[in-house]
Amino acid sequence: MLCRQQVAELSEYEKQFAGKGGRIAVIGPGEAAHLPEFRMVTGYRSDLFADPGREAYRVLGFSSGIARLIGIKPLQVAISAFKSGIRPGKLQGNALQLGGAVVIAPGDELRYLFREKHAGDHPPVAELLGAISDGGQTG
Amino acid sequence: MEGFNVSIEQLAPLNVYDQQGAETPLSDLWADQPAALVFIRHFG
Numbered sequence: 001m002l003c004r005q006q007v008a009e010l011s012e013y014e015k016q017f018a019g020k021g022g023r024i025a026v027i028g029p030g031e032a033a034h035l036p037e038f039r040m041v042t043g044y045r046s047d048l049f050a051d052p053g054r055e056a057y058r059v060l061g062f063s064s065g066i067a068r069l070i071g072i073k074p075l076q077v078a079i080s081a082f083k084s085g086i087r088p089g090k091l092q093g094n095a096l097q098l099g100g101a102v103v104i105a106p107g108d109e110l111r112y113l114f115r116e117k118h119a120g121d122h123p124p125v126a127e128l129l130g131a132i133s134d135g136g137q138t139g
Numbered sequence: 140m141e142g143f144n145v146s147i148e149q150l151a152p153l154n155v156y157d158q159q160g161a162e163t164p165l166s167d168l169w170a171d172q173p174a175a176l177v178f179i180r181h182f183g
Binding site for chain 2: 004006021022023024026027028029033050051056060062098099100103104105110111112113119128132
């Protein structure tokens, strides 16, 4: 799955976040009970949290609409997705939820914001590391 | 780069949960050093 792959890749860079004086945390929509297995399959060892109500996703403006996920008109998408077997709730969390990333420094300083535009659109690790190390610069 | 039209004041107090079910306010993550928070689509 894409998300496992994304986090497995992140796990290769975990030490670099600490090396630049920062930290990394991965947050997922779903229940905390799923976290141990997710760690096991990804090899990710840093901070990992669940946001079951997806409140942070809403505040950050990370889309949860199927239209944004696939990129065509909502009704067409809903029909074709339903025909192809996509049902909200089948996956842990919400299959229609997109993610993203922020880098925030002490004092609530938002240095970086990345909103995924479609499934598979992930924040580049180099940009995250760049925002950690050189305050204010964005990739 | 999109504009930063985000309210950190709204984000800061929101709680997330670790694997023991303990809650942590998001603001704890960037209290002492810069933090990258990566929000994934699902735990699939």
